[in-house]
Amino acid sequence: MIVLAFMFLVPIYGSIVTSFKSIEEILTEGFWSLPNHFSFESYVEAWQLKNFGRYLLNSFIITIPSVIISILVASLAAYPLSRIKFKGQNIIFFLFVAGLFLPPQINLLPLYKFINMIGLYDTYWALIIVHVAFGQPICVFILRNFFINIPFEIQEAAKMDGCSNFRIYSRIIMPLAKPVIAVLLIFQFTWVWNDFLWGMILTQGENARPVTVALFNLQGMYVVEWNIQTAGANITAIPTIVVFLLFQRYFIKGITLGAVKG
């Protein structure tokens, strides 16, 4: 058991120790030994010289609004799709589900053109729009399936009392949906933060480039500076790991929820 846990952790351990060593020490002592002198130099260098602070900020500026907007927009749509009967409902829902199947490469060129056309290339908004758009199918799907199981009696009672649709949505449905929203938060946060392809295609320079792309570009520019590379990687990896650990208990529920798709 311990051995197996160890197996999954070895690379992480390696990357943490390496980041605290100087390049000379890596070459003489190897990777696995604990550093003789703990030094934060690699982090300082990644942060200042390689501008990781800026890229990290970019990633946050992109990720946080993307997550909030996509869940908000999707929940608004999921409400009538699940709680009110109207014509065309099934067709609209089918379109959302179909969106789940599109391979990302189909979208690359059309969206690249679209973003350029509306003049948003190399801005935060370009990435936010793209991520919100891609978040819709999965968010609408999961939220709609959750909403539909909320007893209708609650809604009827509220209607009798003269509640508007928006009040039913905001005061009754959304509070009940908290657990499923937590799950979507983890999914969307990880998804947007981890994105690499769109960051690579829709940005240049440091204006709006997310940290994943910056990290990728770090290699090749310099001779293998293991310590700085691993320092950069650790900085990049921390937010998603923190989110996962914080919401651990929602996670399993989330997988099975997501698994109902298909």
Place this chain on the structure above:
Amino acid sequence: MRLNKGRIGFVLPAVVFLAIGSLFPFFYSLVRSFQNWNLNVPGDKITFTGFNNYAQLFTSFEVFGKPLVITIIFVISSITLEFIIALLLALLISSRDIKGKNFFRTCLIIPMATTPVIVGLMGKYLFSDFGIINHYLGKLGIPPQPWLGSSTMALIVVIIVEVWQWTPFMILILEAGLNDIPQTAVEAADMDGAKPWQVVLFIKLPLLKRLIVLALMLRTMDCIRIFDMIWSLTGGGPVNATETVSIAAYRIAFRYFNIGLGTAYCFMILIITILISIFYVNILTREEQGAW
């Protein structure tokens, strides 16, 4: 009737985003896949060429066949390994009260919470010619291996890295499922003198079937779409040896700028993913009807 007003307002924003993110790209690409648009041929007039692009996919094995074979090898070996390792570990974790269970679970979350690009880059450091693995092999007196330089080895490395990152996901799903199995079923079998492996094979596994199929389906879809990890680990190389369909489609459209062929490629991937989901969903619905 007041309630029925305003529903369009609710759905509209999401539909707009869906149109931007899925509908418009889908039709745009669909049209392009029937045209001969190639940015490498400047001044070439874009005309409709029917199924020419699709035909071209099959003229040479290198274009579509080889990446497809690589994808199949990659997907099948990855998810088989992930499933077997995960099942053994999940059985181990759920069967006994082991100290540090929660700590182990927390450790398991870390690989899958790590950004795929980082996982790929880490793999690259570990397995590069002067990387850590060769460094230690050297200490054992084994000459350095060209892990990422040889076609077979590189594919194996890609599979190892994939299995490292996603086995924990399987373990957590299977463990959750195993914990939900009613204790009475297992106890009854024990009373009848069933051996532990019989309990696993004839009681636990059948009860987990639905969950297993779902987990395998999710992994299959993800493995077909995988891009970041392979791109940062090998870039599809050496000589396209680790190029799955997803990487190949990107290369054709965005490195070789053959837009027509690239989009046709994407639609082939789409058809394959749809076929695979139909396959899995069929298994699931058959199971629901109790036809196992």
